Amino acid sequence: QVELVESGGGLVQDGGSLTLSCVASGFTFSEYSMKWYRQAPGKEREFVAGIGSRQSGHSIFYAHTVKSQFTISRDNAKNTVYLHLNSVRPEGTANCCCNSSVFYGQGTEVTIYS
Numbered sequence: 001q002v003e004l005v006e007s008g009g010g011l012v013q014d015g016g017s018l019t020l021s022c023v024a025s026g027f028t029f030s031e032y033s034m035k036w037y038r039q040a041p042g043k044e045r046e047f048v049a050g051i052g053s054r055q056s057g058h059s060i061f062y063a064h065t066v067k068s069q070f071t072i073s074r075d076n077a078k079n080t081v082y083l084h085l086n087s088v089r090p091e092g093t094a095n096c097c098c099n100s101s102v103f104y105g106q107g108t109e110v111t112i113y114s
Helices: none
Strands: 003-007 010-013 018-025 034-039 046-051 060-062 070-075 080-085 092-100 108-113
Touching: 003 092, 018 034, 018 092, 018 108, 034 070, 034 080, 046 070, 046 080, 060 070, 080 092
Parallel strands: 010 108
Antiparallel strands: 003 018, 018 080, 034 046, 034 092, 046 060, 070 080, 092 108
């Protein structure tokens, strides 16, 4: 049974930093690409960042709108993918969730305030 559990959300001030984690289980983590999405209230879920499998050399890709703010990384030994929010801009609240294949976690809420 695939399970994705996010943590690390909370309040962060304009210009601050925060690190989100997603622990995966139920599949061979290193063999799958992992992605982060976010969804603000009343809006559609949007792709934020992705990191490829071990076979792909862990290639990384970002949404154009967030490339300078977010950094994605993974630790295959811990079955964990991270999203580092750096020098964030005030954008209100969003639920950030991780994804593998067709599976999504419940997400963790992030609020960026000025």
